[in-house]
Amino acid sequence: MSAERKREILGFAVAVAIVAALPVVTRSAYWLSIGVFIALHGIVAIGLGLLLGYAGQVSLGQAAFYGMGAYGSAILTLHLGCNPWLAMGAAAVATGLIAYVIGVPTLKLHGHYLAMATLGIGIIVRILFNEGGHITGGPSGLPAVPNLAIGGFAFDNDLRMYCLAWPIVFLQVVFSRNLLRSRLGRALRAIHDSEIAARSCAINTAKAKVMVFVLSAVYASVAGSLYAHWVNFVNPHPFSFPFSLELVVMVMVGGAASIWGPLIGAAALTIIDQSLLQLGHVFPIAEDLDIVLFGIIVVLVLLFMPRGLVRGLSSQEAERRAG
Amino acid sequence: MSLAELLQYLVTGVTVGSVYGLVALGFTIIYNATGIINFAQGEFVVLGGLIFYSLYVAAHLPLVAALVLAVAAVALIGVLMERLTIRPLINSPVVTLIIITVGVSVLLRGAAKLIWGPEALPVPPFSGEHSLFVGSVAVHLQYLWVLGLTVLAVVGLRLFFDHTIVGKAMQACAINSEAAQLAGISVSRMVQGSFALSAALSALAGIVICPITLASYDGGALLALKGFCGTIIGGLGNGLGAVMGGVIIGILEKLGIGFAPQGYAGYQDAFAFVVLLLMLFIRPSGLFGRQRTEGI
Amino acid sequence: MRCPYPRLLIASCIVGLAVALVVGGGCAKPQPQQVPGGPPKVGEMPVPQPAGEPIKVGAIFSVTGPGAPLGEPEKFAAEMIEDAVNKAGGINGRPLKIIIEDDQTEEAKAVLAAKKLIEQDKVCAIVGPTMSGTTLAIVDSCQKAEVPLFSCAASAKITHPVKKWVFSSAQTxxxxxxxxxxxxxxxxxxxxxxxxxxxxxxxxxxxxxxxxxxxxxxxxxxxxxxxxxxxxxxxxxxxxxxxxxxxxxxxxxxxxxxxxxxxxxxxxxxxxxxxxxxxxxxxxxxxxxxxxxxxxxxxGKLLVADELPDSDPQKATLLKFRKDYEAFTGKPVNTFAGHAFDSLQMVLQAIRKAGDDRAAIRDALEQTKDFVGITGVFNLSPEDHNGLTKDAFALVVIKNGTWTQVK
Incomplete structure (x- = not known):
């Protein structure tokens, strides 16, 4: 077993241990809910990280795919009486198809055309949610989305949801890791370094990029479905452009060059955000400053660790060892 | 639809569109200098309007003084942004720089809310609340200010780029920064200049439109997105194309409202983005752009 | 790091600072001021200081984000009430603590805020959120945790169909x-x-x-x-x-x-x-x-309070609220602050009656009758968790920059 493989397994074990420890330490719905949100945002961010870190493309419409999952689940369960698991699967397939249709023409082009196309798609999709009348519930949304359940066991509280969402995250991490070791993964890395060089090695670059994009959309859709079945309510607002940007920020802050980076970014931003909100209770002067401080922190992290927390920390560690 | 109605849509569309155009031009200048899409562009627009409000309405400065000072203040903010957040990272991947502009926009928006509060603020039109009527087509006097200042800014910029050393140097950097550096041009100074110029243009857009739209701390996002659409429709990197793209978006949007059947008016904001997508699928280099060849 | 333009940088910092000062000075945010005349006097007797474990009430408002123009006044109203109640001897002799969370007009943040209030702070009731979307996002959390929620948002979906733990004080x-x-x-x-x-x-x-x-x-x-x-x-x-x-x-x-x-x-x-x-x-x-x-x-009648006949049951409440709010914040009163006032006062009234047990508060809330609030006179019942009638509205016309009732 190589040293790298050992480190990888160790890292995975540490992550599982941390996640498993939280419910043992606290049963507070607040902390568990933060955990669930980190998992949901993490699922989307990992997908986005693959796209950004390995295919070198940005999506500015990931919130829309997250929303398609949420709305797909809500609409299929509420209007058609669909089983929630089935709804989740159907929404993911539909989202993947839509991503494919967008990806094929834009990813053929060089440059950040995918970013622009996804920006447009994101805004159009949000307007469709808003104008969907009876089907989407319009701007005031659809309440009473049912919980996910296995037999009589419903994932209807924060602990149960926590125990559902995190195994999904870990499955996703393993799957993504194996994917990167596959032919597709090698193709992606080649594209990231030089697309033309990759193409001259007979790699179908457009196809590889489309695959990753579709995968990232499907991840987002699954996370969106989990959101809908957990919060039991969907409305258009959470799925708009600012959240798409926030997701990209998560990936960049965490570091796009590793699978763990985006997850750590999602965790870091969610925790910083909540801490800043709570800081206002301790120091009244910070009460109005939370958003400004949040902006400052994001800028500082990127300034001093332009490759993100994961790469930033590990390279510092490497330097220390070398010195 | 009567002719008067059609003309009314066109007049409004061109006015709103020229504001999109100014913002689009701002995007283009920074993009040409650095390759960055600056997500804080909308905040420049907003800060222009808000600082102008403080100087013109709250501090009772004369119109021209308030206008110039507000534009200068926002240009300074642009310079500071470049100096503090972009320059230290200028060799990082472009995506990192783009995301840092997102961070700056969050920061600026938060600061604007702290200083000016969450509610919109009224700014009186420069020449009073009057309209000219041409037949039954109404032209608000502020529209003339918007159009006039836009034309002035675009022509001024053209002259600056074509006839001054600094302008030519900036263009040289946009075309090939390494070659420009070899020719003795300070690229980093030109990048700084592009941020100043871009911020100034966006501030101007924010100032001229705020008597119509009111000034508020979070009103810039939509304007910036539409401006960005204009940038792409005009062909990313093409300054004049960006202005035209903005105007086209403005006109299409207003005509879209006019022609929308009953009950579909809610889709008006989707209009600009549908055009954006069509453009990307059919002619990704934009209306006025050239196809680029790529290198390794 | 070498600084190529130290002078430019310093100069721009100074100018930037100057601009910020001018701008900030021109429209500085009014700080909450003391209500003139000190704490409300109860029969000129010295008010007993509240003692013991504080009674905790949660509040979720959109203090930032698109809902801020509504959420900020609501927050001011809640702070004003906390201040006034504690100066007047607290609730049932205990101090009142209102824990205000900002949901930033985001549904996910509202969910977290609700869970924090319920689980960490163990509040006995929640007032807010400001918006319909954020309210509907936390309805389920409150229903499951069995915590009374008194929203300040207007969507009919909040109270129709009636949900056991959810009330709203805004006119539909x-x-x-x-x-x-x-x-x-x-x-x-x-x-x-x-x-x-x-x-x-x-x-x-x-x-x-x-x-x-x-x-x-x-x-x-x-x-x-x-x-x-x-x-x-x-x-x-x-x-x-x-x-x-x-x-x-x-x-x-x-x-x-x-x-x-x-x-x-x-x-x-x-x-x-x-x-x-x-x-x-x-x-x-x-x-x-x-x-x-x-x-x-x-x-709501708040804007035309002066014009109301003295027989109007709301007149005294409205005038006092307006005076207190404007003294406390230095800003003109608005109806959103009124929603927070109504929600909070009804919750406090229920606590006075029933103590700080969540279920008891809910039952007491449902029994609220003839509560004279800012938005109207509330009559809650098991079938109606909003409790307003169309008399809550006056029709006004704007004349010479002020409001006059349409006769």
């Missing part, structure tokens, strides 16, 4: 539209156009307008929409103008409706503009300027 659109239609019928209006915000508030208003105008036999000649952040509605109004309606009904919150009033004036449209209670605040007049003149809207 049903009542506001009733008041407008009643007026239009009196005037013999035949042709109306509507222009509504595409958000939840505007569209639930549009739905009611379609329904009730239809029932009254008033034709809707055109229906337009605008996005909350739209900056120019000339095109929509041009379209409406071509249909030549007698009245234009606009449904939204600032600044959209103010822009519409101004656009109408610049287009030379002479139809009567009717607005919703969403702009029943001084801000609308300030933003729309001259264009606000003659605009008719339904609003």
């Amino acid at each position: 659109d049903v009542l506001a539209v009733q008041r407008i239609v009643e007026y239009l019928k009196q005037q013999g209006t035949k042709r109306a156009a509507i222009i509504c915000d595409s958000n939840a508030f505007g569209q639930s208003g549009a739905e009611q307008l379609r329904k009730q105008l239809g029932e009254a036999g008033i034709q809707i000649v055109d229906e337009e929409k605008f996005a909350t952040k739209d900056t120019d509605m000339t095109a929509q109004l041009t379209k409406i103008k071509a249909q030549n309606p007698e009245v234009i009904i606009c449904w939204g919150t600032n600044p959209g409706p103010a822009i519409i009033a101004k656009n109408m004036k610049s287009l030379g449209i002479t139809a009567q503009l009717i607005n919703s209670h969403g702009v029943a605040n001084q801000k609308f007049i300030e933003l729309a300027g001259d264009a606000a003149e003659g605009v008719i809207l339904p609003c």
Whole structure:
């Protein structure tokens, strides 16, 4: 077993241990809910990280795919009486198809055309949610989305949801890791370094990029479905452009060059955000400053660790060892 | 639809569109200098309007003084942004720089809310609340200010780029920064200049439109997105194309409202983005752009 | 790091700072001031200091984000009440602690805020959230945790169907539209156009307008929409103008409706503009300027408190609230602050009656009768968790920059 493989397994074990420890330490719905949100945002961010870190493309419409999952689940369960698991699967397939249709023409082009196309798609999709009348519930949304359940066991509280969402995250991490070791993964890395060089090695670059994009959309859709079945309510607002940007920020802050980076970014931003909100209770002067401080922190992290927390920390560690 | 109605849509569309155009031009200048899409562009627009409000309405400065000072203040903010957040990272991947502009926009928006509060603020039109009527087509006097200042800014910029050393140097950097550096041009100074110029243009857009739209701390996002659409429709990197793209978006949007059947008016904001997508699928280099060849 | 332009940097810092100071000084945020005359005097007797474990009430407001113009006054109202209650001896002899969370107008943050209040702070009830979306996002959390929630948002979906633990203090659109239609019928209006915000508030208003105008036999000649952040509605109004309606009904919150009033004036449209209670605040007049003149809207009685007859049960409450709020914040009062006041006062009344047990508070809330609030007189029951009637609305017209009741 190589040293790298050992480190990888160790890292995975540490992550599982941390996640498993939280419910043992606290049963507070607040902390568990933060955990669930980190998992949901993490699922989307990992997908986005693959796209950004390995295919070198940005999506500015990931919130829309997250929303398609949420709305797909809500609409299929509420209007058609669909089983929630089935709804989740159907929404993911539909989202993947839509991503494919967008990806094929834009990813053929060089440059950040995918970013622009996804920006447009994101805004159009949000307007469709808003104008969907009876089907989407319009701007005031659809309440009473049912919980996910296995037999009589419903994932209807924060602990149960926590125990559902995190195994999904870990499955996703393993799957993504194996994917990167596959032919597709090698193709992606080649594209990231030089697309033309990759193409001259007979790699179908457009196809590889489309695959990753579709995968990232499907991840987002699954996370969106989990959101809908957990919060039991969907409305258009959470799925708009600012959240798409926030997701990209998560990936960049965490570091796009590793699978763990985006997850750590999602965790870091969610925790910083909540801490800043709570800081206002301790120091009244910070009460109005939370958003400004949040902006400052994001800028500082990127300034001093332009490759993100994961790469930033590990390279510092490497330097220390070398010195 | 009567002719008067059609003309009314066109007049409004061109006015709103020229504001999109100014913002689009701002995007283009920074993009040409650095390759960055600056997500804080909308905040420049907003800060222009808000600082102008403080100087013109709250501090009772004369119109021209308030206008110039507000534009200068926002240009300074642009310079500071470049100096503090972009320059230290200028060799990082472009995506990192783009995301840092997102961070700056969050920061600026938060600061604007702290200083000016969450509610919109009224700014009186420069020449009073009057309209000219041409037949039954109404032209608000502020529209003339918007159009006039836009034309002035675009022509001024053209002259600056074509006839001054600094302008030519900036263009040289946009075309090939390494070659420009070899020719003795300070690229980093030109990048700084592009941020100043871009911020100034966006501030101007924010100032001229705020008597119509009111000034508020979070009103810039939509304007910036539409401006960005204009940038792409005009062909990313093409300054004049960006202005035209903005105007086209403005006109299409207003005509879209006019022609929308009953009950579909809610889709008006989707209009600009549908055009954006069509453009990307059919002619990704934009209306006025050239196809680029790529290198390794 | 080498600094190539130290002078430029320093100079720009100084100028930037100067600009910030000028700007900041020009419109500094008013700090909450002390209510003149010290704490409210109860029969000139020294007030006993509250003692013991504080009673904790949670509040979730959209202090930042798009909902901030509504959420900020709500927060001020809650702070004012906490201050006043504690100076007057607390609740049942115990100090009152209101824990205010900012949901930043985001559904996910509202969910986290609710869970924090329920689990970490162990509050006995929650007031808010500000918006309909954030309220509906936490309804389920409160239902499951069995915590009373008293929302400040207006969507009919919050209280219809009735949810055991959820109440709302804002007037629903049903009542506001009733008041407008009643007026239009009196005037013999035949042709109306509507222009509504595409958000939840505007569209639930549009739905009611379609329904009730239809029932009254008033034709809707055109229906337009605008996005909350739209900056120019000339095109929509041009379209409406071509249909030549007698009245234009606009449904939204600032600044959209103010822009519409101004656009109408610049287009030379002479139809009567009717607005919703969403702009029943001084801000609308300030933003729309001259264009606000003659605009008719339904609003809570807060704005016309001076004009009310002394027999009106709300008059004294309204005048006192306005005086206290303006003294506390230095800002003009508005109806959103009133929603927070009503929600919170009803919760406090229930706590006084039933103690700080969540279930007991809920039961007591449901029994609330003839509570004289800012928005209206509330009569809650197991079938009605909103408890207002259309008498909660006065119809006002804006004249000379102020509000007068339409007779």
